[in-house]
């Protein structure tokens with residue numbers, strides 16, 4: 405039986421962008437410039453959420469509207485499989501099992517992309533998926549995200565979307581998606597909660613039309629735009 409309930413995130417530490425509490429959130433925005441300008445490196449936004457929660461779909465809209473450079477960790481790994489690299493078979497088997505590829509492999513792919521780009525704003529989609537991933541990124545890159553978007557979606561909806569995705573992915577089947585949901589709860593939710601505690605998490609209600617959901621994302625980026633340009 406799939407859960408209908410949303411995941412429990414430390415609500416008081418996460419900004420929830422809804423029409424109802426936007427006013428409350430706005431009162432925090434004066435603090436955002438320090439948060440965003442604090443580091444010397446590029447602006448980094450991590451995009452998290454369960455399988456099929458709409459991360460990739462919303463990232464495409466963020467790129468179009470705000471010009472961030474989109475790096476999908478899953479896409480980088482699939483590209484690695486397609487290029488017959490030395491890690492290809494291990495990555496393929498890990499993805500089929502719905503498990504997480506060793507941090508060093510994923511971080512090094514992200515690092516290569518970031519270092520060969522002259523972009524100042526990155527959208528890192530589907531990473532970090534575990535506390536170990538997060539620690540490896542911080543250690544290897546010497547950087548933390550400025551903000552983290554969390555697409556919060558009921559499990560039943562995520563399963564339906566994945567099973568109807570139609571991109572020919574080896575992991576878009578009921579067995580893998582069930583495993584992925586377990587991995588998401590056990591390993592990814594702690595990362596999301598970590599960023600909530602750090603005051604970096606923006607929770608987006610991922611149910612609704614693509615445009616309705618993007619309006620919530622827009623509210624986050626509209627405020628940040630002042631300081632990321």
Ligand SMILES: Nc1ncnc2c1ncn2[C@@H]1O[C@H](COP(=O)(O)OP(=O)(O)O)[C@@H](O)[C@H]1O
Nearest residue numbers: 455456457458459460461565568569612613614
């Ligand atoms: N708001 C939405 N409502 C219905 N289907 C959606 C919505 N957003 C995305 N989808 C579809 O759901 C599937 C999964 O979306 P995707 O962006 O790939 O999610 P993720 O990257 O989080 O796995 C895709 O087929 C996509 O077209």
Ligand SMILES: O=c1ccn([C@@H]2O[C@H](COP(=O)(O)OP(=O)(O)O)[C@@H](O)[C@H]2O)c(=O)[nH]1
Nearest residue numbers: 455456477478498499502503504505530531
């Ligand atoms: O940082 C990452 C990102 C992805 N994956 C693997 O790649 C799969 C697909 O990830 P993707 O983000 O493409 O899936 P989505 O959540 O978009 O469906 C995951 O289940 C993992 O097996 C991983 O190991 N580490």
Ligand SMILES: [Mg+2]
Nearest residue numbers: 459460478530
């Ligand atoms: Mg995706």
